[in-house]
Structure formats: structure tokens, C-alpha cells
Amino acid sequence: MRVSELASKESRVSSASDAAPQYVITAENLTKRYGDVTAVDGISFRVPAGEAFGLLGPNGAGKSTTMKMIGGVSQRTSGSLDIMGLDPEQHGPEVRAHLGVVPQQDNLDEELKVRDNLLVYGRYFGLPTSYLKPKADELLEFAQLTDKANSKVDALSGGMKRRLTIARSLINEPRILLLDEPTTGLDPQARHILWDRLFRLKEQGVTLILTTHYMDEAEQLCDRLIVVDKGKIMAEGSPASLIREYSTREVLELRFGSERNASVGAELGGIGERVETLPDRVLIYAHDGEAALEQVTARGLRPVTSLVRRSSLEDVFLRLTGRSLVD
Amino acid sequence: MTKKEELTQPIQAAGTTAAGTALRAHSPEVSAARARRWGAFYYAEQVLRVMKGYGWTIVMYGVGQPVAYLFAMGVGLATLVESNGAGVFGGVSYLTFIAPALLISAAVMTAANEFTFPVMDGFKWRRVYYGPHASPLTPEQIAGGQIIAVTVRFLLQSAIYFAVVALFGAAPGAWGWVSILIATLAGLSFGLPLMAYAATIQHDKGQFAMVMRFIVMPLFLFSGTFFPLDTLPLAVRWIGWISPIWHGTELGRVVSYGYEEAPWLTIVHVLFLLTLAVAGWVLTKRKFAKRMAS
Numbered sequence: 001m002r003v004s005e006l007a008s009k010e011s012r013v014s015s016a017s018d019a020a021p022q023y024v025i026t027a028e029n030l031t032k033r034y035g036d037v038t039a040v041d042g043i044s045f046r047v048p049a050g051e052a053f054g055l056l057g058p059n060g061a062g063k064s065t066t067m068k069m070i071g072g073v074s075q076r077t078s079g080s081l082d083i084m085g086l087d088p089e090q091h092g093p094e095v096r097a098h099l100g101v102v103p104q105q106d107n108l109d110e111e112l113k114v115r116d117n118l119l120v121y122g123r124y125f126g127l128p129t130s131y132l133k134p135k136a137d138e139l140l141e142f143a144q145l146t147d148k149a150n151s152k153v154d155a156l157s158g159g160m161k162r163r164l165t166i167a168r169s170l171i172n173e174p175r176i177l178l179l180d181e182p183t184t185g186l187d188p189q190a191r192h193i194l195w196d197r198l199f200r201l202k203e204q205g206v207t208l209i210l211t212t213h214y215m216d217e218a219e220q221l222c223d224r225l226i227v228v229d230k231g232k233i234m235a236e237g238s239p240a241s242l243i244r245e246y247s248t249r250e251v252l253e254l255r256f257g258s259e260r261n262a263s264v265g266a267e268l269g270g271i272g273e274r275v276e277t278l279p280d281r282v283l284i285y286a287h288d289g290e291a292a293l294e295q296v297t298a299r300g301l302r303p304v305t306s307l308v309r310r311s312s313l314e315d316v317f318l319r320l321t322g323r324s325l326v327d
Numbered sequence: 328m329t330k331k332e333e334l335t336q337p338i339q340a341a342g343t344t345a346a347g348t349a350l351r352a353h354s355p356e357v358s359a360a361r362a363r364r365w366g367a368f369y370y371a372e373q374v375l376r377v378m379k380g381y382g383w384t385i386v387m388y389g390v391g392q393p394v395a396y397l398f399a400m401g402v403g404l405a406t407l408v409e410s411n412g413a414g415v416f417g418g419v420s421y422l423t424f425i426a427p428a429l430l431i432s433a434a435v436m437t438a439a440n441e442f443t444f445p446v447m448d449g450f451k452w453r454r455v456y457y458g459p460h461a462s463p464l465t466p467e468q469i470a471g472g473q474i475i476a477v478t479v480r481f482l483l484q485s486a487i488y489f490a491v492v493a494l495f496g497a498a499p500g501a502w503g504w505v506s507i508l509i510a511t512l513a514g515l516s517f518g519l520p521l522m523a524y525a526a527t528i529q530h531d532k533g534q535f536a537m538v539m540r541f542i543v544m545p546l547f548l549f550s551g552t553f554f555p556l557d558t559l560p561l562a563v564r565w566i567g568w569i570s571p572i573w574h575g576t577e578l579g580r581v582v583s584y585g586y587e588e589a590p591w592l593t594i595v596h597v598l599f600l601l602t603l604a605v606a607g608w609v610l611t612k613r614k615f616a617k618r619m620a621s
Contacts, residue, residue, distance in 0.1 A: 124462035126361025
């Protein structure tokens, strides 16, 4: 696409003045019910072009359902949704033509070779073979799968399949990439390779929308995120601002043994700003973790282990919902 | 590419890494317009590519089965049958009599495979439908694409079958080749309602094996396949009347060797097969759209 074409297209996307950010996705009161179950309960958010936007929440929070509605494959119950100026329910094929989608479960063609998976997928966008052949090679390079081009998909490891799914989602050069739990089930090394690839896309100006229940992933990748629980938005902001707003600078983690945590937790009142007693440990939220630890030992309490760390999104989630992210 | 160029690159191309290529995808608008028009064919391409993986099975099924049946029935059984009243077969050899029936039955059996397990695979086992579902294709086009691909298989397989039959000298009429089209239609008329049913199955509890055993096999045996339907008692003759195999076979006999039947009956055969196929297609579209949009 030429720059001028893109400019004229983006001006259609948003009618706002030049100074205002151009939103590629606008959701208002988005709701999805399955019978009596409300999976998504009136959520509203806007995503400007080029942002990495995350939906953070535990399993069953409604993240995937939201992604399916954005992806134009699931009908909403109520509310409104606008993707690149289009309603996905009225213009499904047009909306989906703008997107790249990485689903939670890989659904590659296991019977086809790695490279053929890319070619076949590109055909769904009506892309000509003269474009697809060199493009497939380019994407295999990007996904570090060049030497697997002629292997069958079954022969790939989990991380490789995930990278192939991402490569597949890029075949139409989408401006918006939807990633549903991109690294769930991958080992740490495979996750880092994947994050690196996603960073590159972000640098290229691709809007990333991703769901995750890993706080480190959200912190690493997202410019801004919404914390979702039970279909509702609990908080919204950048990872740093959420931590500032909902947590202290540091956290002191103490373990007194599973039987004593609860009783000792009650004796820790007044240390730090807040004390959170979990079944396996006690968390003390304080500006200075080391100072808090001194106060604990001064009271004659001897934890089995102690750890001072920075606050994370996990703490934000715990504060907002009273529950841990990963059950 | 310098660092600066790399940073300006994004405006022009997302997801590209190779340096300096002029590779550009057409715009999303073009993708959507093409998918709206040709989407079913794009998906058919995918199914045919996968079929190529078991292409030999298709060819062997097309050649091996008729050779085995024609030899066993047409040569072996025929000597017995023909010496005991060849009259019931309308004055043609037993081989000529059963050849159209075997052609039609083979298409229906292929339908029973192609419109069952692959549908489960699409929705449930390997979820292959959900890849294209995220692209501009619609659920109706995905269903349509699969049907187009299987239709290609019907045509190919029936053409091979017919060629073998012709080699055995069992297709004397000039219009015999039309039975290739009839077999394809019979395959669709049995297969499309089955596909609609397959699209509603959430858990495979052996339903497809039941279809094979309790629907396909009785239809195969009692559809005037090996003996004229009117030699059967009325109590079981109805099986033939509701069977796509019988309607297809009778049509096949008309075109293969000029089997004489009332013209209105020929029209009924065609209408019966068309009605089942169209009803099956309408239902399939509906089930696919419903299941994939939830």
C-alpha cells in the first residue's frame, strides 16, 4: 500500500481532528451472553493505531470472547464495536481482511508442509501466488523456520508451531494483530524468542492486541492494558501507572509455613501500607521492603524465607480482585 | 537497511523483514472483495491440497474397487445369474446391469466418508475450520469450499470408475458417460444432508459408524443394486424409493444401456436427487454459520 493511500484510509478511520489519536478499535458497552452466563459485561475501550494493548485477567475473565468479537467471528449480545471504521457484524470479511489473528489454540494444517500452510492461508485473502511465494519465504525467515520450510507441521515443537501461526497471521500484512494467549504452554526460551518477534512488529507500527494471564508478558509487551475480571474492566492504564496506583513500590514476601501464615499475618498489622495473607505466604506492601523486614524481625517473628521485590501487575490484580492471577 | 530506514519502513509494510523487497500485499479492501466473490474456491483449493496427500487412495479406490466388484459380480456371479433367467435384467448382461449401480454406490460411500469425519475434524478434532474462519472467508464459504473439493473428487473417481467399466465393455450406450454426472449428483444428494448432520455433532460417539452400518449398507443392498427393485417384497421395497442410490442407479441404467422406464419416473429421479442436495446445502450453510458464530 502506498503512503498516500494509507493516509487517505486512516483519515476515514477516524473523523477526529488531526491532533487527536486515530483509534483503530473502539468498543462501547460491549456485552456477550451465552444463555444465563455473561462472559463480557459491558466493557468499553479504545485503541489508537500502533499501540500494544493488553487484556490481562485470569482464565474465564472474558478475554478470548472479547477477542473473538473484535476478530469478527462472534456476534455480540449488545453494545457497539468499531474496527477501522467498520462494524464487524455487518462487514465481517472487510474487518477480517485488516486483521492478523493468532488464536489461543493453534489450528495449523497438520497435513500440509510448513511453507504450504502460509501459501494456503494467503489464498484466503485472494493474494496471488507471485506475491505469496517470496512472502512465505520472508515470513519463514522472520519466524526462524526457514530450515523447516518443507517439514510437516506435526514435526514442529510447540514454540515453532506458535511462531508459524504468527507468521501465518502476517501473510496479508495486517495493520492490527490479535494475539490470544500467545505464549501459554511455551518454555521460557521459546517465550523470549516470541516476545522478540512481537517487539519487532511493534517497532514496525503494527497495532498489537493481546490477551494474557502472565503479568510479565503484559509488563514486557503492553503500552497500555485493561485488567479484566468476570467480564468487567477493573482498571486501565500503562503497566507502570497501574502499579503506582494500586500497589506500593516494593513488596515483602514472607513464608512462615502453611499452617502459621494466617495466624502470623494477624500479628503484622501496622507494618507497611497493607498486609495480604495468602495460603502459602504473607505479602507486606511497603515503600521500603528491607525496612519492613526489620520491623517484622523486631517483633520477634522469624519467617522461614523472606524476599523483597518490586511490585508487579500480579499485585495490582490481587489488590483489585482479592485473588491471584494464575489459579 | 540502515536503522533509520528500518524505522520508516512500518508505514509501508507490516510484518516484513527482508531488506529492500518491493513486496506488497494488496489492500484489505481488495482482499475482502476477492474473498466475497471467490472465497469458496479459495477454501476448495486448501481441501484439494490436503486430498492430494491421499491422492493414491482416491485413485486406487476409483480403479481397485470397480475391478474387484466387476470381476467378482460381473464375471463370477454373472455366470450363475444369467443361466437362471437373464430376462429380468432387461436383456443386457448382468455386468452391464450392475455397473451403473456400483458406480453410484461408490460415490455415495465416498460421500459417507468425506462429509462426516472431515467435518468433525474441522469443528472439533484439529479445528481446521477456525483458521480460515479468522480470514475474510465466511462459514458458508468454508462449507461450500469443502463441497466443491469433494465434488471434484466425485467427478474424478467416477470418471476412472466409468473408464474401467467401459473397458469391461459394460457401458454400451453412447450416453453412458452422463452417469459420471449422475454419480456426482447422487453423492451430493446423500452427502449434503449428512454434512448438515455432522455439523451438529458435538461429541463423536460412533455416530458415523452407525450411519455406515445402518444407513449406507442397507441402502447399498436394497436399492436395486444387484437385482431389480421390484423383485423385492413391498415390505422392503420402500428402502429403494427413499434411497439416492436407487434413484441414481435407475438414471444410470437409462443412460448406460437405454433401460426403459416411464419418462415421469426419470423426472422423479432427477427431482428427488436435486431436492435432497439443495435441502442438504441450505441446512449445511445454516448449521455452519450457527456453530461458527457462537
